[in-house]
Amino acid sequence: MADNVSIVGGDVTLRSINDRVIIVQILMIIFLCINFFLILTFFRKECFYTTSRYILFAVTLLSDSFILFIADVLFVFSYFQFTMPVWLCIIISVVVILYITVTPVTLTAMTLERYVAICMPLRHGELCSQSSTVNCILIIHGLSSVPCIVILSTFFASASHSFYTQYRMCSVEIFILYRWQDHIRAGMNQVYFVLMCITIVFCYVKIMKVAKAASGENKSSTWKGLRTVILHAFQLLLCLIQLWCPFIETAVLQISLELFLNVRFFTYLTFSLAPRCLSPLIYGLRDETFVHALKSYVCFGLCKINI
Incomplete structure (x- = not known):
């Protein structure tokens, strides 16, 4: 990053960037530790790895943890201005681009699973085996x-063939050599954005109708499922906004480098880290069965340490 070699501001600028790096590392450690305990809990009980919604939840945990780790490594490389061969960056970027998309698509699938469970309960066992x-x-x-x-x-x-042997700071932007490539990427992001939004809205409307018609325990369960869909929609919105961040950052870069760095740090925290810390809250800490299993696992570990 350019600021860490800037003379303007002296120690103040350098301290600001150091603070950012420290904040990111602290948040990363917390998120990865929470995800680690949730993944361990998932594999400890058969009812979790044989149930559709918990399996999809584990997929989001694994993909989010992987992306958080890789993103943190690239963030540190960017801070220290480490470069790598383009061919190595391609290998890393394949995984990054794939799993950045896996999370919102999995969230959409989880929303559909809630729709089937609430609106088509008799077919849930068949469709979500x-x-x-x-x-x-x-x-x-x-x-x-x-x-x-x-x-x-x-x-x-x-x-060109020589481009693969060049040393560059690794980011997805190095693959955009011409403006038409940027337009293709923007078009694909828009298609995914629209399809996922339509799916979320459809499931929300259908579940809302069932919630209004339900009564007693079914009503309580249905409204809980509806709240889960709303949280999924919020999490999915943050993930989808992340797809638009490169275009926002490109426009800001034309104005000011310092503003670009500030905006990029904000979008990194808000649209990269935040959505990936919501999964444990939505399906981990809100689910009574999962929380009970997690508490039992943690208590067992503490008792074992005491012994």
Whole structure:
């Protein structure tokens, strides 16, 4: 990053960037530790890894943890201005682009699962069986790989052979060599954004109708499912806004480098880190069964330490 070699402001500018790095590392450690305990809890009980919604929840935890780790490494590399060969950056970026898309697509699938559970309860066991969920995960990764394939295909068609051996700071932006490539990426993001929003709204409206018609315990369960869909929608919105961040940052860069760095740090915290810390809250800490299992696991670990 440019600020860490800036003379203007002296120690103040350097201290500001150091504070940012420290904040990110603290948040990263907290999020990864929470996700680690939730993943361990998931694999400890059979009722979790044989239930559709918990399996999809584990997929989001694993993909989010992986993206958080890789994003943190790239953030540190950017801070210290480490460069790497373009071919190595391509390998890293394939995984990053894939799993950045996996999270919102999985959230959409989880919303559909709640829709089936509430609006089609008699078919839930058939449509959301363990084998169906495995097939769903494969479909999720297939859909999520499309942007990655398109972005890299346009890059391979445009880049010269010598470009692969150059040393650059690794970011997705190095694959955008021409403006038409940026337009293609923007078009794909818009298509994904619209399709996911339509799915969320459809599920919300259908569940809302069932919630109004339900009574007693069914009403309470249905409204809980509706709140889960709303939280999914908020989390998904943050993830989808992340798809627009590169265009915002590109426009801001034309105004000021300092403003660009501030905006990029804000979007990194708000639209990269924040959505990926909501999954434990939505399905981990709000779910009574999961919380009970998590408490039992933690208490057992403490008792074992005491012994």
